[in-house]
Amino acid sequence: MKPVIGHVDAKSLWLRVSSVWLGVLLLTACTGEVNGVQEPRTSSSDHSVQTGRTLIADYGCGSCHSIPGIPGADAKAAPPLEQFYQRTYIAGQLPNTLDNLVLWIQNPQEVEPGTAMPNLGVTQIEARAMAAYLYHQPTLTELLSQ
Ligand code: HEC
Structure with missing residues (x-):
């Protein structure tokens, strides 16, 4: 029995490691325009992006939402806010534009x-x-500092 258990462990470890890498690849691969989906609009060196990150943490948006790159923002009460530029609608109601997101x-x-x-x-x-x-x-x- 021992070698079988050992084999299963090694296999599940491999699956875990490879799915982590798949996640990293998916996250890093999404910078271009795919199927008409918008590109991310600003770079992370942008001052307002950094300010926004601090504000999102300060306002506690992460007590309901899970938001990549925000420390502690891993709640599941509300929709996850990852890759938001790819959304068509905000809260299923408003077209996803900057003005509408600000309004929401x-x-x-x-x-x-x-x-x-x-x-x-x-x-x-x-x-x-x-x-x-x-x-x-x-x-x-940012993702690793969550
Ligand atoms: C008390 C819980 C709670 C807090 C705090 C909260 N939200 Fe939400 N948020 C929700 C819920 C619930 C929805 C889904 C609303 C709907 O679809 O009708 C939502 C929806 C959203 C959406 C649209 C999501 C989508 O999938 O379209 C955005 C963007 C958003 N919130 C941003 C924020 C930001 C930024 C903050 C902090 C300033 C914040 N939220 C704080 C509960 C919360």
Whole structure:
């Protein structure tokens, strides 16, 4: 029995390692335009992206959402916000444009009365920075610092 158990362990370890690498490859491969999907709009060296990252952490968006690159943002109460530039709709309602994303972050209750996402008192400048973060492609360093 021993060699069989050993074999199974090695196999599942291999599966785990290879799926991690597949994940890394998928994350790094998504920089071009595929099937008409938009490219990430800003680079992570952009100042507003960094500000947005800090604001998203400070406002606790990660207490409901899982957001790549934001430390501790791994909640499952709300839709995950990864690769947001690829979404067609925001909350299934609004076309995914910068202005609409800013509107949603500031005032989800106006867009969709009664939604489980509360108005958090985010200013327009703050919402624009958060949108810049959500529209950028997280770097590997950001992902590893979660
Ligand atoms: C109390 C939980 C909660 C908090 C806190 C919260 N959200 Fe949400 N959020 C939700 C829920 C629930 C939805 C889904 C709403 C719907 O689709 O009707 C949502 C939807 C969204 C969407 C659209 C997602 C999609 O798949 O289209 C974005 C973008 C978003 N939230 C950003 C934020 C940001 C940025 C913050 C912090 C400022 C934040 N949320 C804080 C609960 C929350």
